[in-house]
Amino acid sequence: MRIGIVGAGQLGRMMALSGIPLGIEFAMYDTHAGVPGAAVAEIFTGAFDDRRKLARFARAVDVLTFDWENVPVASARAIAAIRPVWPPPRALEVAQDRVAEKRLFRRLGIPVAPFAAVDSAAGLARAIGSLGMPGILKTRRLGYDGKGQVRIRRVRDAAAAYQQLAGQPLVYERFVDFAREVSLIGVRDRHGAVRHYPLAENEHVAGILAVTRAPYSDVRLQRLAERNHRRLMHVLGYVGVLCVEFFVAHGRLVANEMAPRVHNSGHWTIEGAVTSQFENHVRAVAGLPLGDTRALGHAAMVNVIGTRPRARDFLAMPGLHWHDYGKAERPGRKLGHVTLVAASRGQRDRAARRLRRRLIVQR
Amino acid sequence: MRIGIVGAGQLGRMMALSGIPLGIEFAMYDTHAGVPGAAVAEIFTGAFDDRRKLARFARAVDVLTFDWENVPVASARAIAAIRPVWPPPRALEVAQDRVAEKRLFRRLGIPVAPFAAVDSAAGLARAIGSLGMPGILKTRRLGYDGKGQVRIRRVRDAAAAYQQLAGQPLVYERFVDFAREVSLIGVRDRHGAVRHYPLAENEHVAGILAVTRAPYSDVRLQRLAERNHRRLMHVLGYVGVLCVEFFVAHGRLVANEMAPRVHNSGHWTIEGAVTSQFENHVRAVAGLPLGDTRALGHAAMVNVIGTRPRARDFLAMPGLHWHDYGKAERPGRKLGHVTLVAASRGQRDRAARRLRRRLIVQR
Numbered sequence: 001m002r003i004g005i006v007g008a009g010q011l012g013r014m015m016a017l018s019g020i021p022l023g024i025e026f027a028m029y030d031t032h033a034g035v036p037g038a039a040v041a042e043i044f045t046g047a048f049d050d051r052r053k054l055a056r057f058a059r060a061v062d063v064l065t066f067d068w069e070n071v072p073v074a075s076a077r078a079i080a081a082i083r084p085v086w087p088p089p090r091a092l093e094v095a096q097d098r099v100a101e102k103r104l105f106r107r108l109g110i111p112v113a114p115f116a117a118v119d120s121a122a123g124l125a126r127a128i129g130s131l132g133m134p135g136i137l138k139t140r141r142l143g144y145d146g147k148g149q150v151r152i153r154r155v156r157d158a159a160a161a162y163q164q165l166a167g168q169p170l171v172y173e174r175f176v177d178f179a180r181e182v183s184l185i186g187v188r189d190r191h192g193a194v195r196h197y198p199l200a201e202n203e204h205v206a207g208i209l210a211v212t213r214a215p216y217s218d219v220r221l222q223r224l225a226e227r228n229h230r231r232l233m234h235v236l237g238y239v240g241v242l243c244v245e246f247f248v249a250h251g252r253l254v255a256n257e258m259a260p261r262v263h264n265s266g267h268w269t270i271e272g273a274v275t276s277q278f279e280n281h282v283r284a285v286a287g288l289p290l291g292d293t294r295a296l297g298h299a300a301m302v303n304v305i306g307t308r309p310r311a312r313d314f315l316a317m318p319g320l321h322w323h324d325y326g327k328a329e330r331p332g333r334k335l336g337h338v339t340l341v342a343a344s345r346g347q348r349d350r351a352a353r354r355l356r357r358r359l360i361v362q363r
Numbered sequence: 364m365r366i367g368i369v370g371a372g373q374l375g376r377m378m379a380l381s382g383i384p385l386g387i388e389f390a391m392y393d394t395h396a397g398v399p400g401a402a403v404a405e406i407f408t409g410a411f412d413d414r415r416k417l418a419r420f421a422r423a424v425d426v427l428t429f430d431w432e433n434v435p436v437a438s439a440r441a442i443a444a445i446r447p448v449w450p451p452p453r454a455l456e457v458a459q460d461r462v463a464e465k466r467l468f469r470r471l472g473i474p475v476a477p478f479a480a481v482d483s484a485a486g487l488a489r490a491i492g493s494l495g496m497p498g499i500l501k502t503r504r505l506g507y508d509g510k511g512q513v514r515i516r517r518v519r520d521a522a523a524a525y526q527q528l529a530g531q532p533l534v535y536e537r538f539v540d541f542a543r544e545v546s547l548i549g550v551r552d553r554h555g556a557v558r559h560y561p562l563a564e565n566e567h568v569a570g571i572l573a574v575t576r577a578p579y580s581d582v583r584l585q586r587l588a589e590r591n592h593r594r595l596m597h598v599l600g601y602v603g604v605l606c607v608e609f610f611v612a613h614g615r616l617v618a619n620e621m622a623p624r625v626h627n628s629g630h631w632t633i634e635g636a637v638t639s640q641f642e643n644h645v646r647a648v649a650g651l652p653l654g655d656t657r658a659l660g661h662a663a664m665v666n667v668i669g670t671r672p673r674a675r676d677f678l679a680m681p682g683l684h685w686h687d688y689g690k691a692e693r694p695g696r697k698l699g700h701v702t703l704v705a706a707s708r709g710q711r712d713r714a715a716r717r718l719r720r721r722l723i724v725q726r
Contacts (some may be wrong), residue, residue: 017380018404022674022686023699039383040403274682289679296659311385316652319637324386336386 001286002027004083006048006075007068008037010325010334011262011278013253015067015207018041019282020165028067036325037067051078058082064241065285069260071094086190086285087237091260094236098140098171098257108235110228112255113247114174121162127172128158137161139179140169148208151175169317176254178247182216183265184225187241187290188233189282195280195293196226197273202245202265208332210360211352212265212301215273230260241266241281244286264303264334271321272299272341296340300352302359304336309359314338320355365647367424367446369411369439370431371400373688373697374625374641375706379403382645391430394419399688400430414441421445425699428648429601432458432623433505447552449602449648454623457599461503461534461620468618471598473591475618476610480539481533484525490535491521500524503532510570513537539617541610545579546628550604550643550653551596558643558656559589560636565608565628571695573723574715575628575664575720577635587616593604595621603643604629627666627697634684635662635704660704663715665722667699672722677701 001024005012008028012035016026022120033043038210042058046053049072058064065086066076073096076089091106094100107110116127117222118137128135133155139148150161152172163169181204186196198215229244242335243263246253248249275283283290306327311322317340324336338355342348366388368375371391376399379389383391389404396406407423409416414622421427421442429439436459439452463477468475473501479490481500491498496518502511513524515535525533542568544586550557561578562585590609609616629649638646639655646653670692674685680703687699701718705711 013383018381020376020380020689021684021686022678023671023685023689025689039388039679051639283678290677291678308386313649313655315385315646320654321384322386323384326383326386328389342631350597 001025002061002062003039003282003285004029004064004081005041005056006059006066006071008035008041008043008055008069008180009035010327010336012037012067012276013325014042014267014323015065015262015282018270018276018278019286021278022288023288024282024284027061028053029059036327039326047196048072049075051075054079055082058274063285063287065130065281066092066261078302079284087260088237088239091236091238095258095260096141098138098143099169101258102170102171104232104235105228108228108231111252112229112257113176118162118170121159121166122160124158124170124172128152128155131172131174134175135174136173137165138171138173139165140171143198161293163357175248175357176247176256178249178254180248181245181256182221182225182253183212183243183245183263184222184229185241185243185260185263185266186226186229186233186275187277187284187293188238189284189290190239190287192234193290194233195290196222196229197266197269197277197293198222198226198263198266198295202355206332208303208305208334209342210303211356212268212269213352214301215295216301219237221248221253227257228253239283241277260329264337265301266337267323267337268299268301269293270323270362271339272301279351297343298345298348299339300348300355301337301339302352302355303334304338304359305334306331308335314358364388364426366645366648367392367420367427368404369420369427369429369434369442371398371404371406371416372430373399373690373699375430375686376403377398377630377641377686378428378625379640381633381639381641382649385642385645385649385651387645387649390420390424393419399690402689405459411435414438415591417442418445418519423482424648426648428644429455429624450605450623451600451602451686454599454601454605458621458623459504461506461644462499462534464621465534467595467598468591471591471594473594474617475702476539479535481525481535484522484529484567487525487533487535491515491518494535494537494541497538498616499536499538500528501534501536502528503534523536539610539612539619541612541617543611544608545584545588545611545616545617546575546606546608546626547585547592548604548606548629548640549589549592549596550633550640550647551601552647552653553602553650555597556653557593557596558653559585559592560629560640560656561585561658562588563628563631568712568723569695571666571697572627572669573668573717575631576711576715577631577662577664578658584611584616591618591690592617603642627700628664630686630700631662631664631702632656633686634702635659635664653721655672660706661708661711662704663701663718664700664702665715665718666697667701667722668697669694671698672703677721
């Protein structure tokens, strides 16, 4: 069995690291060869819209998946005509457009913040008028790590916000007054069997995920999140790992966005759960039975962003696990992450605070 | 940092799988390219005594180690003149000769079975006369998985035993009436810091390791084994993982042999300990601080030997971890292993029995 991954970043790299022990081989497709996946897979290079090269890649593998959700949907559909592709291209299509995503959430009864598509300055004024403020103007496509977003607190912010993002389809969302952000990662196999990990709590710094702590133990919210997540996977005919981010606002869950792939807020599962999100994604895509998603303790994951500290300074910390993606330093870039699994929530939180202080330099 | 591994079998493969997350790259040297390590490293090919090719390999990396202890000592010394080599070639030299190994054990006060070097039929008769029976005649070099060994129960077995192994240096060992076999895996870094894993109990079938259960909890034996192990690492100036196998006989430890590398009886540490033997070997060789060796529960490891069952039949077992080495089937060949980590010893032992029945077909 050979799995082809479109995109060869750290997510593809970690999929291969977890899938190679299953006896599976990996090939990856990316725009250049100097990618994190190169350590663990044969790399095919080409543009993400080069149908001819993508077809050649598809024919070299048995089944395909993604490490990046912004692969052009037309490309995803083209390779799906050659080999099975999981998750289905339809899931990418929905996830690539914030408006399509929110409409799907709403259709499935999953609460979302009030929103309106915006195509003009007048449209933004109308949206603000009907939905109220504060709010956030976002690009409908290609936003990540806080990029392509502007807050609007007062009417006079609107013009500047619109100018900053104009020229592409936008969406205005009413700001959700949330206490915390949690994410739910679940996986569905080809026969429709589903497993969910415990909810994880996420903390962002400058729009980038900085710290995840898991499990976030709330039986009621877990059940609610799983129900929403299950509906999404079902309606999309989903196979693989899907992440849904929720705000926790006044005891309710409000869906923020979904990622049709393994997700940074699930990196803790490598050491913190019986089977990692990466292995479970590979199992699902390969048509193998899903693995146990139970947490093994209380895990904290802290991202290494922008600059790479000396590994030796951290490896001396008892129980710390180091994950270097093999990428060059660049401001705001995710270069790796560290994970600690503690016996108690208190220990975990103390360790997370210590690591956060040492690793998160941006504020 | 790029580590070169001489030998590219499953041990090298698992070293790389655990070392890549540390940001380390791997290259491996073996006689051909179709090796388990090929999934995770650049492969250099050549004979193990081809000094020119080995030198080219050594110059392509920063530091060197082994996945096979029978690399010719002259080759190990040759590459040690080019780059640091850990463990030191002296450790290979000792481990390659059962007599040198036992002499070192004895010199360090580590109990061994009575033994005598044997170079002739007459020498064997003398050894039997002075040491008694039953005993085992073994080749001094290149024995593994029960190969190159013949039992001698009665005087009349001696001639046939000698004929079977004649033509190479031999050793006769008095049989140890042991209750069980345990192994101790420990690791030493470049500054002499040492960590030991808990003892593991090993069960062989037809001379091949079949099942390991860990931790084997016996505080007294653990302390005794660690003392012996520490002496060995100290006198050899050892860096990396060293495995020592002991018989437990009438409450005492009798050293059987050592392996100057990561070892099959330590595969349980991938999921069963905070830091695996593979990662700790890589850390030591790379000059990084050692990781926590604590057990995370009660682990059972069962080898997959000779024929490969369908992964899907096993992956459905809750909590099972599958490790396929990507090798072709061949009688008696280690193709992979499975690990289960249970919350209690009883659960672990039941799971181990179940797996043993399903996986160990040779008797």
